[in-house]
Amino acid sequence: IKYSSGVEVNFGNELTPTQVKDQPVVDWPADNNSYYTLLMTDPDVPSRTDPNLSEGKHWIVINIPGADVSKGQTLVEYMGSGPFKGTGFHRYIFVVYKQTDIINTNEKVISKLTVEGRMLWKIKDFAKQYNLGQPIAANFYQAQFDEWVPIFLKQIGLDPDSFKS
Secondary structure, eight states, X not given: OBXXXXXXXXXXXXXXXXXXXXXXXXOOOOOTTSEEEEEXXXXXXXXXXOOTTOOEEEEEEEEEETTXXXXXXXXXXXXOOOOOTTSOOEEEEEEEEEOSSXXXXXXXXXXXTOOTTOSSOOHXXXXXXXXXXXXXXXXXXXXOOOTTHHHXXXXXXXXXXXXXX
């Protein structure tokens, strides 16, 4: 998982919201004749010590032919990290599943500019709903508040000062 900022996700390494604000390139060992689902989630919403809004959907792409994410069907547009000040490190987890067949869904696409429909969600429930089985690839990084977060939160309609830890 590589970002245009030059950083790579490496099993829990610390990255900044500034470094991960743009959609990354994700690659995994894929069968070009199969379809895959890519999920990115934050299990630490609003904080790791009180994850009562977990999980937060950050990115969902289904029906990816091989590992060509650009040709998949986006259900949730990519949203980088935006942990509120004082909430500590959040984990951002990428998971890939090999699909048994094309997924047909009527789920409404969630824009990168909204938080509506992103909270109180679980990867395991999504995987069960679409019969995805076990993941074939996963990785994660950790990030905490930085100077990009207030700009990002305003872009998605949130007040950077609305959460007090």
